[in-house]
Amino acid sequence: MTTPFLEARGLEVEFLTRTGHAARALDGVHVSVQRGEILAIVGESGSGKTTLARTLIGLQRPTAGQVLLEGAPLSYSQKGLRALRSRVQMVLQDAAGSLNPRQTVYESVAEGIRLHGRVASDPDGRSEADLVAAALAEAGLRPPERLFLRYPHELSGGQKQRVLIAGALALRPELILADEPVSSLDASIRGEILALLLKLRQDLGMGVVVVTHDLGLAWNIADRIAVMYLGRVVECGTTEEVLSRPRHPYTQALLSVVPEIDFLEPVVLTGEIPDPSRIPGGCRFHPRCPQLVEGIAAEAGVADACRRTSLPVLPADGDHRVACHLDAARVG
Amino acid sequence: MTGTRTEPLLDLVDVTVTYRTSEGPLPAVRGIDLTVGPGEVVGLAGESGCGKSTLASTVLRLQPSGAAVTGEVNVLGQDVQTIAWGKLRALRWAGASIVFQGALHSLNPVQRIGAQIAEPIRVHEPDLAKDAVARRVEELLEQVGLATSRKRSYPHQLSGGQRQRVMIAMALACRPQLVVADEPTTALDVMVQAQILDLLRDLVRELGVGLLIISHDLSVLADLCDRVAVMYAGRVVESGRAEQVFTDPLHPYTRALSGAFPRIGDPAARYAPAGLAGDPPDPRELPPGCSFEPRCPLAVPECAEAEPPLVEVRPGRPVACIRVGER
Numbered sequence: 094m095t096t097p098f099l100e101a102r103g104l105e106v107e108f109l110t111r112t113g114h115a116a117r118a119l120d121g122v123h124v125s126v127q128r129g130e131i132l133a134i135v136g137e138s139g140s141g142k143t144t145l146a147r148t149l150i151g152l153q154r155p156t157a158g159q160v161l162l163e164g165a166p167l168s169y170s171q172k173g174l175r176a177l178r179s180r181v182q183m184v185l186q187d188a189a190g191s192l193n194p195r196q197t198v199y200e201s202v203a204e205g206i207r208l209h210g211r212v213a214s215d216p217d218g219r220s221e222a223d224l225v226a227a228a229l230a231e232a233g234l235r236p237p238e239r240l241f242l243r244y245p246h247e248l249s250g251g252q253k254q255r256v257l258i259a260g261a262l263a264l265r266p267e268l269i270l271a272d273e274p275v276s277s278l279d280a281s282i283r284g285e286i287l288a289l290l291l292k293l294r295q296d297l298g299m300g301v302v303v304v305t306h307d308l309g310l311a312w313n314i315a316d317r318i319a320v321m322y323l324g325r326v327v328e329c330g331t332t333e334e335v336l337s338r339p340r341h342p343y344t345q346a347l348l349s350v351v352p353e354i355d356f357l358e359p360v361v362l363t364g365e366i367p368d369p370s371r372i373p374g375g376c377r378f379h380p381r382c383p384q385l386v387e388g389i390a391a392e393a394g395v396a397d398a399c400r401r402t403s404l405p406v407l408p409a410d411g412d413h414r415v416a417c418h419l420d421a422a423r424v425g
Numbered sequence: 426m427t428g429t430r431t432e433p434l435l436d437l438v439d440v441t442v443t444y445r446t447s448e449g450p451l452p453a454v455r456g457i458d459l460t461v462g463p464g465e466v467v468g469l470a471g472e473s474g475c476g477k478s479t480l481a482s483t484v485l486r487l488q489p490s491g492a493a494v495t496g497e498v499n500v501l502g503q504d505v506q507t508i509a510w511g512k513l514r515a516l517r518w519a520g521a522s523i524v525f526q527g528a529l530h531s532l533n534p535v536q537r538i539g540a541q542i543a544e545p546i547r548v549h550e551p552d553l554a555k556d557a558v559a560r561r562v563e564e565l566l567e568q569v570g571l572a573t574s575r576k577r578s579y580p581h582q583l584s585g586g587q588r589q590r591v592m593i594a595m596a597l598a599c600r601p602q603l604v605v606a607d608e609p610t611t612a613l614d615v616m617v618q619a620q621i622l623d624l625l626r627d628l629v630r631e632l633g634v635g636l637l638i639i640s641h642d643l644s645v646l647a648d649l650c651d652r653v654a655v656m657y658a659g660r661v662v663e664s665g666r667a668e669q670v671f672t673d674p675l676h677p678y679t680r681a682l683s684g685a686f687p688r689i690g691d692p693a694a695r696y697a698p699a700g701l702a703g704d705p706p707d708p709r710e711l712p713p714g715c716s717f718e719p720r721c722p723l724a725v726p727e728c729a730e731a732e733p734p735l736v737e738v739r740p741g742r743p744v745a746c747i748r749v750g751e752r
Contacts, residue, residue: 137614138585249704250473276612279472279641280685281720284700291696306614312689313698336689350619352644353688361619365584 096164097125099149099181099268100302103158103406106144118144120324123409127293128267131301133311133332135347136321139366143186145321146304150183166262179209182261186272188253192245199241202228202260206236209264231297232256233289251282252407258289268300269293275310287313308351312375314337317411320344323366323377324408330413340415342384375400377419384419393422426577432502433460434603434635435484435521440496442479447599451708453479455659456496461603461635466625468646468667470682471656474705477639477681478526480656481607484637486518501602518545521603522596524589526611532580539576540567545598565594570624586617593624597632605637610645615639622649643682647671655679658706658716661735665742677742678717715746723748 100406118141126132136142147153149160151167151174160167162177182205185191192201202225206212212221222241226402229237232255245253254274261269265412272292275283291314293299303315311318311332319329328341339345349357367373373380379392379399382390390396395418404416413420442454454476461467471477482488484496486505498506501520505513522545525531533541542562546553553561563573569590580588591608596604609625610618626649629636640646646653647667652665655676663676674680681701687694703720712718714729721728725749735745 139614187726251704279692280643280682281472281701283685284698285702286700287698288489288700291698308689309686312687312691312694314696321596347615348689350615351689352642352648354690356690359619361623362616363620365586365617 097161097409098128098130098163099302100125100161100164100409101145101149101158101273102161103283104145104148104155105157106141106148106153107147107156110370114370117324117372118369119148120369120372121158121406122321122324122326123406124319124326124329125275125409126268126300126302129298129300130317131294131303131315133315133318134302134304134321135306135308135311135318137347137366139323139369141319141324141369142321143272146183146272146302148271149302151177151183152183177199177211179264180266181268181270182240182264182266184257184261184269184271184274186274187277188250188257189245189277191257192244192253196244197241198229198243198245198248198256199225201245201256202263205260205264211264217281224263225259228259229256231262232259233285234259249282250278253284254278254282254286255289258286262293265297266299268302270302270304272304273306274303276292276305276307283310284313290314309335309353319409320347323372324369324410325377325416327378327407327416329409330416332393334413340413340420341378341417342382342419343378344392346383375402376381376404376416378417390419393419395422433462433499434501435459435461435637436497436499437480438497438499440480440483440494440498442476442483443493444479444489444644445491445493446709449709452711453492453708454483457654457656457661458640459637459654459661460591461637463602463630463635464633465652466629466636466638466650468650468653469637469652470641470643470646472641472705474708475656476655476659476708478607481523481605481637484603484605485521485523486513487523518601519549519599520601520602521605522599524592524596524604524606526608532588534580537577537579538583539566542561542576542591542595542598545595549599561598565597568597568628570620584617585613586620589613589617589621589646590624590723592653593621593628597628600632601634603635603637605639607639608641611640611642618645619644625649642686642688643671643679647683655682658711659708660732660745661715661743662717662745663743669742673751675738675742676717676746677723677748716745721748723751 101122101124104119104122108116110116134142148155197274206224206322226237234240234255275286290301315332318335318337319326339348346360346362349360360383376399379385384390386400390399398418406416407416431698432729437457437459440457444451494506499506539562543558546558567597571590576712610621650667653667653670654661657678663679671683674683684699706716713735714731718728733745733747734742737743738749
């Protein structure tokens with residue numbers, strides 16, 4: 094395998110809670126994304142997926158482990174982070190809240206261009222207005238000049254999301270990290286934004302890491318998927334493998350409750366993801382695992398392992414991999 | 426549909442809502458007929474700005490004072506838009522209640538949730554002893570799947586799903602016959618959404634309440650509802666039995682909505698997200714013909730001439746489109 098464009102190796106992120114306990118938001122994560130690849134990081138709130146995205150772009154320093162850009166560990170100096178962010182851009186969740194309400198569309202998009210001195214370094218000698226217009230047009234806002242002087246409150250939800258994407262695109266990043274890019278958008282707009290991400294990959298060779306709880310989104314655009322649960326990747330592989338033949342009971346349950354899914358009997362898990370300051374021993378999913386509750390794990394002779402033996406961290410080598418004792422017993 | 430034609434709990438007759446704004450009148454709801462019977466779950470689907478939340482607010486006369494409502498909004502046989510204030514007050518919570526969108530913003534952040542659930546009970550049954558109210562609060566918490574100890578929690582100590590359960594407990598506090606739920610699962614994770622939908626289903630079955638549920642996600646409604654109505658630009662463009670509307674949509678807008686979320690496993694949806702170009706029209710500047718015409722993939726010149734009426738194109742399937750049957 095070639096050197097991935099962006100890679101996380103054994104990432105751990107610990108936060109101190111107010112009560113003084115350590116909460117492990119990330120507990121050993123390997124993920125990697127190749128140039129021009131679309132990777133979906135899927136999980137519920139509390140799975141650590143947003144922390145992973147923030148760590149990948151250097152907004153959060155890992156407690157242990159490394160982020161590598163083309164094989165070189167990230168430098169957390171101001172210069173190092175600026176270099177990273179001119180190549181990797183993040184599009185934040187909640188378009189409405191991420192745009193400055195007192196800034197025009199032009200100003201919002203031009204900010205990054207100025208910060209990174211992109212007018213001076215433009216090979217075609219374009220002006221700032223040209224670059225802003227080009228980015229808006231690429232994000233599907235046409236004609237761009239008509240939007241220059243608009244304020245966020247004058248835009249629809251879909252347009253706001255496009256302005257945010259344009260702000261990221263203006264820097265010609267090689268990778269875009271998008272946190273829930275369509276979750277706050279209406280159904281009919283959603284497809285348009287996803288199509289835009291696919292088009293950027295096709296036209297500009299841009300890779301995308303999309304963080305989402307929406308499995309349909311992953312099916313729509315992602316090449317590969319990593320499913321996260323409580324700070325770990327519990328299943329990863331190509332989108333077809335993971336979503337058509339899910340092997341982890343958690344992935345199976347997540348898929349089964351998607352309303353459009355009819356090939357799986359709905360398994361509604363009780364409770365919610367536990368607090369990351371109290372990660373269960375053994376398999377971290379075992380307290381909610383339907384296979385363990387229904388005795389299927391016991392039949393396979395792994396119930397004890399589920400409760401007591403922790404699982405190794407999955408490597409990000411592109412194969413379909415699952416962190417589950419039951420799966421290991423079946424495959425093994 | 427419930428077999429016998431009993432009196433519906435909610436009966437909307439040609440309801441319109443027009444907001445007065447500085448830029449002139451804004452027609453948010455433009456003539457809606459809808460009924461909800463006992464034990465029936467009816468869904469209202471549509472995008473932001475289509476008027477669905479405005480319509481929900483009229484059910485308990487909660488629309489803003491600048492909104493003019495015409496038509497009839499009959500709740501348990503009384504037109505809530507015209508009845509006296511005292512009667513309306515008796516009807517709110519005890520006859521019909523609303524689960525609002527955005528549980529975080531609807532709960533009081535500095536009051537324990539037990540006190541918040543108790544409030545409507547104390548207002549409606551002032552003679553009820555204190556410990557009876559407390560017992561009722563605990564019952565309600567259990568009913569919505571929360572530990573009774575949660576009554577001492579503040580909203581920020583609960584997760585999004587738990588807060589939504591509190592909202593549902595509040596809506597049930599005075600044993601209403603009709604519950605309106607505005608986007609009850611939006612912003613929740615899939616698994617939590619599934620839990621809340623299961624809870625709503627169980628409550629309808631156990632309590633026999635009528636439920637009007639509003640959502641932008643047609644697939645959620647298809648799963649939960651008996652009937653759904655799809656709204657676009659203030660009007661119903663299609664309605665019918667839920668699974669039929671979802672699996673065999675007749676209006677091109679409904680088709681776009683039902684196609685927006687792919688069927689996982691369907692090879693045709695790989696690298697092909699389905700979308701709809703453009704945005705819904707500004708209600709102040711509605712197109713002269715069909716309001717969906719500017720975005721419609723099937724539009725022909727005639728579509729821009731007159732707004733198509735809602736016509737029953739098949740038994741139980743009214744659709745407002747002159748191109749029904751075209752693909």
